[in-house]
Amino acid sequence: MIPRPTPTFQDLYPGFPEPEFEPLAFRRRSLEEMRRRAQTFYEDMAGRRTTRQFSPEPVPVELIELAVQDPDLKRQMREAAEDEEYRTYTQRMPEEWRAALAPLGTDYVKTHLTDAPWVVVLFREKYGLRADGSASKNYYTTESVAIPAGLFIAAVHHAGLTTLTHTPNPMGFLGELLGRPKNEEAMLVMPVGHPAEDACVPRLARKALGDIFQVDRGE
Template sequence: MVPAAAAPSPFPTVPLRPVEVPADEAEERCRAFHQVMSQRRTVRDFDPAPLPEGVVEWAVRTAATAPSGANVQPWRFVVLTDPDRKRRLREAAEAEEREFYGRRASEEWLTALAPLGTDAHKPFLETAPAVIVVFEVHKGPNSPRPYYTKESVGIAVGLLVAALHQAGLATLTHTPSPMRFLNEICERPAEERAAYVVPVGYPAPGARVPDIHRKPLDEVMVRL
């Protein structure tokens, strides 16, 4: 039975131009992408060397291709390279982190974090040549109400991290809490709420990372 044709949309549409991949190449493309991404690690020791021209801009363009609820695109990417702003960011973030590690975090949480070697000391917020602060954009004088805001911004940050990794750069997704101090440092209005702080740069020479491993496929995927 042939399905009935959908009623024409009252809103403009354009033809879909999908990426065409031969079926016999699809798995290999997924495998190649996995091989690159499986080498991605969160880095806390950065080289202060400057970033290649244009890389951050293209990575943000890629992040902004993410799907979003009602296509509101509720994100703002603030790129900090000014040393004074990065210093202020570090000072404010470390103050919040001292509260977290000293008072707010449960023993269970601290035990889970122990193998990663994290603490309230965040020098990477200054040493990384760029820090991208990602804001959720909520309803305000110049912005509409967003839908599925956290989900939308989370997908965009995933694309951002993947794009930067493809360019040979290291990242870290830092989430100090609360983060209202970032509105002042980044000169953003009240309807924008900081969600992620992403230092970007090359790993420092001799940088080391925790010896951790990913769960195997049969622990993360269920086929029904």
């Protein structure tokens, strides 16, 4: 490695105020406990499935924050989504895309948007807005929403509920319908609730660990 001097904060960020730090709140666990927790979490998450059939059974608000519950608003979302998806399935979808969706059996009927008691919409802030209305660049916005999306999905499943990762195409109507500012872009729609009594999911095989995980030991 090329030897380089250790920079100070002001070397890299001249004129910027230095950030404040506080001690990390972290509980160190024994190897046995870590293995047990990892195995329990794996077994729990291995049973998570995306479902499109939801029960209208209510879910307490404290389990779902920042979500859409208004029935009329959910109806508007469904109507707009179905309108866009209808055109996608009947006019805009290339065969390669259709072949990728075929094993999932999806269509342009989006009952999950009105059946599920809650609908969570994840937005990405494409750029910031200064007090004078001018734009400021935001960095790593896709990564910044992808990480909490995964945590939210895991938390929903861990709480005993189910969700669907729905990506209407296009999604521009969501910002207008929900009154979001122009610098935000909808990334993901997630209905949340209890599964319907007759809910079914595609019979799919999960990828083997070796297909998604690689260990390079430097040997």
